[in-house]
Amino acid sequence: MTLIATQSLTKTYGGRVTALSDLTVTVEPGVVGLVGANGAGKSTFIKILLGLLAPTRGRASVLGLDPTTDAAAVRARVGYMPEHDCLPPDLSAAEFVTHLGRMSGLPKTVARERASEALRHVGLYEERYRQIGGYSTGMKQRVKLAQALVHDPDLLLLDEPTNGLDPAGRDAMLALIQRIGAEFGISVVVCSHLLGEVERICDALVAIDGGRLLRSDHISAMTSATDVLAVEVSEGIDQLAARLTELALPVRRDGRLLLVPLADDQTYDSILRAVAELDLPLHRLDQRRHRVAELFAPRETASVH
Amino acid sequence: MSTETTTPAPAGVIHDIGYQRYAGARLGRRYVAGSLYVHGLRTAFGFGRSAKAKIFPWLIVAIVAVVAAGLAAVRSQIGQVVLTYAQFADAMSWLVIFFVAVVAPELVSRDLRSGVLPLYFSRPLRRADYALAKLAALVTAAWLLLGAPQLLMFAGAAFTTDKGMGGVWDELLDLLPGLAYAAIWALVFASVALLVASLTGKRAFAAGGIVAVFLMTTPIVGVLMVMPSTTVNRLAGLASPSSLVQGVGVWLFEEWLVTDTAAGIGIGRFGPVYGAAALLLIAACVGLLLARYRKVASA
Known part of the structure; x- marks a missing residue:
């Protein structure tokens, strides 16, 4: 009902x-x-x-x-x-x-x-x-x-x-x-x-x-579709971003993090391979649940003048 | 096939029974409004409230009870009727002003102040039922205040009468107009007071406003009374709720109200005008009260 x-x-x-x-x-x-x-x-x-x-x-x-x-x-x-x-x-x-x-x-x-x-x-x-x-x-x-x-x-x-x-x-x-x-x-x-x-x-x-x-x-529909991988390297962040872009991954910079939308398990492999090939010190690679808050955030702040 | 059997729980074990759904009766409009009425009546006399809330109503109850007991005692000792039942209601009316001035804000201003109305109106209770239940509670409380002491006087007179059952019957015929007159006082005063109290959430303002409406209009009557025109003098009582009720009383209960010792107010042949004015006043107050509660706490 x-x-x-x-x-x-x-x-x-x-x-x-x-x-x-x-x-x-x-x-x-x-x-x-x-x-x-x-x-x-x-x-x-x-x-x-x-x-x-x-x-x-x-x-x-x-x-x-x-x-x-x-x-x-x-x-x-x-x-x-x-x-x-x-x-x-x-x-x-x-x-x-x-x-x-x-x-x-x-x-x-x-x-x-x-x-x-x-x-x-x-x-x-x-x-x-x-x-x-x-x-x-x-x-x-x-x-x-x-x-x-x-x-x-x-x-x-x-x-x-x-x-x-x-x-x-x-x-x-x-x-x-x-x-x-x-x-x-x-x-x-x-x-x-x-x-x-x-x-x-x-x-x-x-x-x-x-x-x-x-x-x-x-809520599942809102969160699952928006999972991203957060990659943190202590140096060479621009190199990695360029390499990932070459691999046709839509990379986004967020401070010292690179955010890559998680399509499937291949995404993990591509990132790891890119990091290994560039010989960069990898700090962190984890799946970040995209908070629903971020979905609405731009419009929400826009309405609160 | 299910072989499950329900084993009775061993006695003496405390269970967390968890949340229980309720499938029993949900009573209708009459019960809900009736509950609110009884709750209001209890509130009027401070029942179910703190000791502080009981002081004022019971002080007034004590005064009217002492006066009634005194009258009954005088009558039984020296056989003189100092005040008839109706005259008693008349004499005590100023106490009713203070009683409704304190109780009406308790009934409605308090709810406005604490913001509890959305909780009432998000339940099946109708807005009009809320207002009418509160009004009925205040009318009943004011009527009890004037009526119960009359019963005390009646009991005193009935037990000391020397004319047997006939004497008791005569006494009852005197009592009934007194109770009816008390009801008119209660209706007029309660509807005016509740309307004023429903306009503000501040109890002190509401009480002040109510006393003002009843007392500030009295000088107007006084001025009109000394005007040169007899017609104006006769209609002067219409200007104030107190003298309006007295006028209605003289019209309806002249026999009991106007005696050698008490003249009552002069209304001439305008009795029906006073009656109509009283009805109109009550109707207007109730109408405005309902209009007030159609709007209040809706947005």
Whole structure:
């Protein structure tokens, strides 16, 4: 079943500011990264999926339902973690998540049980009776995730879940999201402006920029095709570059490295033979996975003026 | 053929049961709105909140309870009715102003401030249901504040009556208009207060705004009351929510409200105008409240 499908989705604010422009994308279940710079339209996209905003043109479907006409049915099956602060400081996490569980239609006792469970899964079991106002940023992010999880949704929409977290907190949050996708069997859409983060945990990536779709694909398709070999020699780097060019290999200089696209095993042999023939001291020859970040990097930086 | 059998887990072993999907009931709109209403009513009196949040509402409850107990005691001892039930609601109305000024911001401004609304509105709960559940909670809380002490007075009178069941019945007929009058107070005050509170996330501003709306309009009534035209005098009460409700009370419950000792406000034959104005005020406040919540926290 298709998780999310949109057709020429367009959203303009006041007829002038275009947040989404003619976005057509299909997303399959799994952990999906929605990446783009700040202001690329990620939050607008999420809000349309939740039925909080009506699209100006085009259509969207979430779990086979139309969020503009069937918002209640969509929201019953979706969990949403907003980007900004959304927690009352004077309630305990247990009370707050229980209350929101009831707001999702869970009966009283079930809401209490599932709130405890959700908080345990995000790693807040011991602290759950303390007031949220005294929590650290990392703990608050976990409460936000727990409230999105409490009613057992089929789809989680997470808007910048690692915002404000330190590196260890980021890793923990990403591991948790990966676990939700893999073990809990819940599809997740993770919004982020940090590609390096989401590509580690996602099955598929959707990249948008200026409200337009840049690319949507499986993560494997994005990374495998772009593997390169990095060659480092301590001297004679120009000689080697010239020799490799003669061998019809598209060489690129990157500082003290030569980058050669990895076509097949022949590439290894050609490089090694060239190095041996020129009698150069080889430092390093390794396969470098082309980070997805680099795919989008030029356009991303271009959009952040 | 599968020969797999399920072996029962040995007792006394702690398992990490992992994540459990939920296949049980998901209740509908009425349950969700009802839960929010009960939650709001509890919040109004500080239940499920810190001790600090309980101080103010219970201080006001204590005042009205002491007054009601005093009235009941005076009546049982010297047999004099100092205030009728309806007059009690009238006399305590200024406390209701402070009560709604503190509780309405607790109900709505707090949610605006902490940014929790996106969490509500990303759930099946409708925006209008949110606003109406909060309003119903505040109306109920204000009505309980004026109504419960009347029950206390009623209990005092009913147990000390010397006319048997007939006396209790007469007492009940006096009580009901008092409760109805309290309901009008609660409706008007709660809808005005909640609308004002829904405009700001700062609780102190909201409380100040609510008190201002109720108290700043009173001088206008005073000025209109001394104008040379009788018609203007009679319609002066329309200018302020408090005198508006009093006017409606005099129109509907004159028998219980206007006695030898208390004149009530003069409305002449304009009673229906006061009634219509009160309805219009409530409708306008609810309409604006719903309009406010159609927009808030959507972008």
